[in-house]
Amino acid sequence: MLEKLNRGPGEEGTFGCKQRMSNTKNITDLLLDDLQDAERSVCIERALLLTDFNKKNKTQFPSINLKRAHGLKYILEYKQSIVYDNERLVGNFTSKRVGAPFYPEMVGLIMIGDYYNPFTAYKMPLHFSFLDRLKVLFKIFPYWILRNVLVKTFIPKTKNLLSILKSIKNLINYAVVQLNPKHYFLNEIGGIIHLIPDYEGVLNKGIRGFLEDVKSACQTAINDEEKNFLQSLEIVADGIVKMASNFAAEAERIAKTKEISQKRKEELQEIARICRKVPYHPSETFHEALQAILFVHIALAQETLDMSISFGRMDQYLYPLYQNEIKNYAEKKKINYDEAKTIINHDVQELLECFFLKTNEVLPLYNHLVSKAHEGLPSFYAVTIGGMTPDGKNGENELTRIFLGVIKKIPLRQPNYHVRYSKNSKPEFLDDVVAVIKHTGFTPAIINDEAIIPILQKHLQHSNNLSDNEALIEARNFGTIGCVEIGIPGKSYPMADAAFFNLPVCVVEALTKEEYKDICTIENLKNAFEKQVQHHVNKMIRELKLIEHARKDFFPLPLVSLMVNGCVDKATDITSGGARYNWSSIQAIGIADTIDSFAAIEKSLREEISLETIRDSIKNNFKNSEKLHQTLIKAPKFGQDDMRADQYADFILNCYTSALKNSGKNTRGGSYISGGFSSGAHQLFGKRTMALPSGRKNGVRFANGVSPSDNADSSVITTTMNSISRLNPKYYVNGYTFNQKVDPPLMENAKIFAGLIKAFFMQHNKGIQIQFNVINEKILKEARIFPDKYPWLVVRVSGYSAYFKDLSPQMQDEIIQRAAKEL
Secondary structure: OOOOOOOOOOOOOOOOOOEEEOOOOHHHHHHHHHHHHEEEEOOOOOHHHHHHHHHHHHOOOOHHHHHHHHHHHHHHOOOOOOOOOOOOOOOOOOOOOOOOOOOOOOOHHHOOHHOOOOOOOHOOOOOOOOOHHHHHHHHHHHHHOOOOOHHHHHHHOOHHHHHHHHHOOOOOOOHHHHHOOOOOOOHHHOOOOEEEEEEEEEHHHHHHHHHHHHHHHHHHOOHHHHHHHHHHHHHHHHHHHHHHHHHHHHHHHHHOOOOOOOOHHHHHHHHHHHHHHHOOOOOOOOHHHHHHHHHHHHHHHHHHOOOOOEEEEHHHHHHHHHHHHHHHHHHHHHHOHHHHOOOOOHHHHHHHHHHHHHHHHHOEEEEEEEEHHHOOOOOOOEEEEOOOOOOOOOOOHHHHHHHHHHHOOOOOOOOOOEEEEEEOOOOOOOHHHHHHHHHHOOOOOOEHHHHHHHHHHHHHHHHHOOOHOOOOOHHHHHEOOOOOEEEEOOOOOOOOOOEEEEOOHHOOOOOOOOHHHHOOOOHHHHHHHHHHHHHHHHHHHHHHHHHHHHHHHHHOHHHHHHHOOOOOHHHHOHHHOOOOOOEEEEEEEOOOHHHHHHHHHHHHHHHHOOOHHHHHHHOOOOOOHHHHHHHHHOOOOOOOHHHHHHHHHHHHHHHHHHHHOOOOOOOOEEEEEEEEEEOOOHHHHHHHOOOOOOOOOOOOOOOOOOOOOOOOOOEEEOOOOOOOOOOHHHHHOOOOOOOEEEEEHHHOOOHHHHHHHHHHHOOOOOOEEEEEOOOOOHHHHHHHHHHOOOOOOOOEEOOOOHHHOOOOOHHHHHHHHOEEEOO
């Protein structure tokens, strides 16, 4: 077991060092040692293989779907198959022990650019060898510079010089705006897919079963486009099977070497057997199931940017295999069920630990700017446990408890664990979850079924014409994606983080733009704000639709399409609307700062301070306006349980969600919906936004997620909870993040603290989500000064967690400065 890093006498600790309680190390310890000792590197293997394939295959394919499918199959067939020492589950995302894959066909060339810039290269977090730099520069860059998604989005294939010049101008304008984002920041350009594949289907019917569905669909295909699409699914399926076969061969090769112990030889022979079987065939054991999921997950990461491909409700779809394993073992060994369960539980926990350690072998490749929007190198893999079953029963089971044990033992930066809680949960369940959070210091996050299910049900009814009962069944089965986003496992393509939108800047423009200079009442200001929100949402959606069209026309996703229900039935790629449920989610950044601004303006007007005075003051960053500045700071604030501030939430969020609705459907036929997590975008936008009427000064970060702003965050946790629970969940179909920093002693009584969370989930409009950093501020300050002393200290950033050392000084300061809560 990992040794805890003490925060103080008698306090729980964060896992911040690699010492062990014993000299005897189990498999998890050994694998963790390997990961923590490995150099984190840029991996160009995938990019080289894709470039090589495209150069070799210059002839025209009948369709882009077939070309993309053959390209992925080539990568899967020829990528290195590495079996590391002590592994029970095999499969490498990259050719590095811990590596970041490179996607030159998307925005990879921009992401990797800062590694060549002498002014930024030394700051970049990943090793990038000199030889690999040359290969990118002379082999990869020349091929993809005019073939990547940015070029395909903005520059049409035409010989008309004026059209080309106009398109180049549009591309330059887009690049300039997104390099210095002020109103919105588009994530979808990166090629993210943000969904939960049908991993349950992979286990129950195997790739073989998916291919049977494809074969049936081929019988009714009505044109070459549909036939080519369905053929592309068969090609990528063959690629996955080939990749698994390569790992079987590698395991067999190593098993034959003289240096291998008999025990390891038998393990490798079992690995080879499993790799010959899954994921093509259905899984019959827990080991087979995890190996099947891992292979498909790795293959998906080769097709497109691996960000936020999530695992769904693992304790639910793995539970039947877990039960069968116990039953079969008891019969085989002629022992009773309880004895068999004890043995199987140990093995299952070890396999899960091995599985989740695998998710820490991959990192994202970000440039300096994107690192600000997504601090700490997150890949955003999410796992959901607990919650209601589709028939409305309590989904907590014995396997859920094993997952909590895994979280407690190896609380690393990922995956991002979410526990679903409902009124049907066992009374002691939340107490146990709180105890795990206290132990780890940051994970898991807790999601409220009672808030999410009704709004998701209503969304599915309206957007997909489902009956009440059909929508309810689907909504009860939701899983979390990435930070906190919501999706239907194996059925939806929610594009759950298409963009970030800056709300506070719209307040600034409503006050300072020339066309609004004569405004003198708060009602007129609200109208101006609404107009600015709609204006910038329209611009953002226009650009998003350009990206959506480019991805559909040039970068379809045959493997993702195979893994999401609806695509085969419709014979339509997922980028063209093949999924059963389609929507796009755009996060509203700075809700607390926007609320605070309106509340401060109302207070000022009541005190006969004019909008003109406030306008002049924020333009000058409150220079020579200290008295007014203090008045604005002392105005009612969101997070202080004050209706004078909280009342503005509905108006602001209605403006935003109405603007999204008014912008029409996305190119897949789905709606645009709102979410409330910020990653690092609250810092990114805050840096670029002038002073606000709330009293916040120029360049200061916004509030994280839906948490209160720095000037407003109450030290009393119930006060903050009261304000957050007034946010109407109907405005957050994509979920939100509510961060709270807690001193460990506050969680000493898990039952009392769990009661606070239950109250938050049930009061007012019902809180949607809550997450914690449970750590002594002294530890954080010391880790900031001496990062080498705390290399593996993990903290909650936004809807995800990261190593404290990987965060920028600004984000480290934010986490340190977040108000520690008391009762």
